[in-house]
Amino acid sequence: MGSVGEVDEAGLLRAAAAGDAVSFEELYDRLAPMVLLRLRRRCADPDVVADVLQETFTAVWRSAGSWTGHGDVGAWVWTIAARRLVDAYRRRRRSGQELSSRGEEHPAAGPAAASAEDQVMDGLLAGPLEAAMKALSPELQEVLQATVLDGLSTRETAVLLGIPQGTVKTRAWRARSRLRQALA
Amino acid sequence: MSPRDDHAQSRTREGGWHAGPALLAAYAGGRAGPTDSWSVEMHLVSCAVCRAELALVLPARERADLSLVRGRVLAAPASSVTGAGLTVWVRARWLLRPAALVAALVAVLVGAGVDQLAGVGGSGDGPAGGVLLLLAPALPLAGVALCSVGAGDPWGEAVLATPSAGLRLTLWRTLAVLVLAVPAAAVAGLVLGGSGPVLWLLPCLALTALALAGGTVVALERAAAVLAGAWVVLVASPAVVGAGGEQVGALRALVASATQAQVFAPGAQLAWAVTVVVATGLLVHRRAGYEHLLVTRQGGGLV
Numbered sequence: 001m002g003s004v005g006e007v008d009e010a011g012l013l014r015a016a017a018a019g020d021a022v023s024f025e026e027l028y029d030r031l032a033p034m035v036l037l038r039l040r041r042r043c044a045d046p047d048v049v050a051d052v053l054q055e056t057f058t059a060v061w062r063s064a065g066s067w068t069g070h071g072d073v074g075a076w077v078w079t080i081a082a083r084r085l086v087d088a089y090r091r092r093r094r095s096g097q098e099l100s101s102r103g104e105e106h107p108a109a110g111p112a113a114a115s116a117e118d119q120v121m122d123g124l125l126a127g128p129l130e131a132a133m134k135a136l137s138p139e140l141q142e143v144l145q146a147t148v149l150d151g152l153s154t155r156e157t158a159v160l161l162g163i164p165q166g167t168v169k170t171r172a173w174r175a176r177s178r179l180r181q182a183l184a
Numbered sequence: 185m186s187p188r189d190d191h192a193q194s195r196t197r198e199g200g201w202h203a204g205p206a207l208l209a210a211y212a213g214g215r216a217g218p219t220d221s222w223s224v225e226m227h228l229v230s231c232a233v234c235r236a237e238l239a240l241v242l243p244a245r246e247r248a249d250l251s252l253v254r255g256r257v258l259a260a261p262a263s264s265v266t267g268a269g270l271t272v273w274v275r276a277r278w279l280l281r282p283a284a285l286v287a288a289l290v291a292v293l294v295g296a297g298v299d300q301l302a303g304v305g306g307s308g309d310g311p312a313g314g315v316l317l318l319l320a321p322a323l324p325l326a327g328v329a330l331c332s333v334g335a336g337d338p339w340g341e342a343v344l345a346t347p348s349a350g351l352r353l354t355l356w357r358t359l360a361v362l363v364l365a366v367p368a369a370a371v372a373g374l375v376l377g378g379s380g381p382v383l384w385l386l387p388c389l390a391l392t393a394l395a396l397a398g399g400t401v402v403a404l405e406r407a408a409a410v411l412a413g414a415w416v417v418l419v420a421s422p423a424v425v426g427a428g429g430e431q432v433g434a435l436r437a438l439v440a441s442a443t444q445a446q447v448f449a450p451g452a453q454l455a456w457a458v459t460v461v462v463a464t465g466l467l468v469h470r471r472a473g474y475e476h477l478l479v480t481r482q483g484g485g486l487v
Contacts, residue, residue, distance in 0.1 A: 008232065009232065021258070024258075025254070025258065028254055028257065029239070029254075030232065030235055030236070030239075031235070032250050032253070032254070033212075033235065033238050033239045033242055033246065033250060034225075034228045034229070034235055034238060036246055036249060036250055036253075037211065037212060037238070037242075037246065038225055038228075040214070040246075041214070041221060041225075046249070049249075050249055050252065050253055053249075053253045054253045054256050054257055057253070057257045058257055061257070072229055072230045074228065074229040074230060074235070075229045075230065078229055132219075133217065133218040133219045134217060134218065136218075141218055145218070145222065149222050149225060149226065153472075
């Protein structure tokens with residue numbers, strides 16, 4: 001699973017669009033791990049993550065023919081996943097259930113799950129930017145992640161994090177200026 | 185530089201940057217810090233080599249979830265999944281949104297019915313078709329309200345995949361509504377003995393363009409409903425406001441001389457033409473509002 005064969009993702013997607021289920025399965029095996037882990041870092045509820053992953057790849061299969069052919073297939077799939085995640089948050093919020101977008105409740109996300117050897121390795125990864133990022137509050141980090149990394153709009157970020165749009169803008173501005181100061 | 189360059193990353197393969205096994209393992213285990221996680225995520229999107237490496241270091245829990253979801257995705261019937269399975273008829277049905285067409289036609293029929301009832305109940309000496317003429321510009325809004333790409337819409341997938349498809353689909357559906365509703369209202373007007381669509385075509389286009397522009401801010405159905413209400417107020421208020429206790433008589437006079445109504449005067453027609461241009465400009469400027477249909481429409485409004 002996940003081996004890099006001769007056919008690239010764009011070729012697999014085109015074959016899937018033509019109805020080739022085997023190509024779609026190969027595409028899933030190549031892209032789903034990345035999407036799953038990325039969703040997991042953004043949503044603490046494993047059931048929601050599984051649902052969003054399923055909806056994402058169903059949408060990828062359904063609309064495989066509408067891919068423009070520009071850019072990376074991986075980026076396109078993640079765009080769909082990010083929108084699906086925002087969608088899931090909106091649904092949950094309407095039905096009165098609150099989701100935590102941070103990973104504290106996710107057992108595998110905490111440092112406690114790491115072996116001693118892993119912890120040593122992870123310690124070696126720390127650098128100045130890492131320290132600056134860790135100095136940011138989780139609220140500022142999650143806004144930066146949603147707006148800069150995931151490319152979500154202010155409105156979508158507000159839905160995802162459950163805060164007003166004005167707060168998203170203020171926090172994004174504050175996070176940037178803090179980082180600038182820390183790295184100057 | 186930090187020690188991470190020696191341990192976690194490598195520049196060996198293909199000369200480019202790659203996340204090393206230690207970094208990928210830390211990321212997969214949920215132990216990587218924010219900066220490293222973000223670097224890995226940005227990189228994975230475009231690097232098949234590192235994606236393959238990542239698949240090899242997945243924790244057992246993630247592997248289990250992946251195979252579970254894999255089964256659920258593949259269990260969906262292929263015909264409903266691949267775009268190739270959709271027949272031309274099914275595609276056309278969703279492109280046109282039959283419910284919107286029916287709603288517009290029903291609105292025209294209701295307008296004609298109210299017109300007939302008003303003629304029966306009134307003195308009967310005024311020209312028929314007055315009520316229909318006054319309502320005609322707002323009638324297609326009943327169909328336009330249903331043109332948005334909402335939940336449960338097969339084309340919703342297309343909107344997610346290609347954001348610009350949201351506005352394009354809505355415009356196609358709106359065009360279909362106008363192509364059906366305008367001639368229908370025109371024929372009804374002529375049959376009832378009123379005038380053709382010359383007087384009400386521009387206000388109709390203005391209301392439609394305003395509804396679509398409003399659809400970038402609130403749900404399209406809400407924008408259409410508000411505009412329909414505003415149109416009725418705009419038409420009736422000049423006659424009713426100054427009528428003292430004679431509102432019914434004033435309305436009857438308004439209907440009797442519908443072709444002379446202020447909203448159809450030459451000056452007003454110019455204003456409608458300007459409105460069409462301005463609203464279309466607003467729609468183009470704010471077209472991003474249709475990119476997030478599934479996000480904004482389900483809740484029926486803004487966050």
